[in-house]
Amino acid sequence: MKKMLCLLGLLCVGFCGCATKPAPQAATAPKPTLPSREKLGKLEITATVNDNGDVGLAMIYVDDGLVGTLIKPKHQLFLPLGPHALRIELKGYKTFQQSIQILGEPNSQALRVQFEK
Secondary structure, eight states, rough: OOHHHHHHHHHHHHHHTTTTSOOOOOOOOOOOOOOGGEEEEEEEEEEEEETTTTTTTTEEEETEEEEEEEEESSSEEEEESSEEEEEEEOOOOOEEEEEEEETTOOEEEEEEEEEEE
């Protein structure tokens, strides 16, 4: 009886392929490459609201991708050189949108944003 169960177990393992095939390896995604420091420029954002409210948790989007949260009234971003579409959203206020041009060192861009209801 024991031999029969062992044989049955071996047949099941053989048919399902568990013992004969290695487990498939998960595909590894390529690591994203970041631009070198020479190809980045600094954007300094200073934000205020027209009713003396808090700018906390404003969402910053560059080229339709979320890049950060404006927690303090002043924030710095390092972006690839060239033109970009900037959008900053703060719940309860009008969305701020502007095209920007990042020039790189020795230039840094400064942007003042005032949120309005």
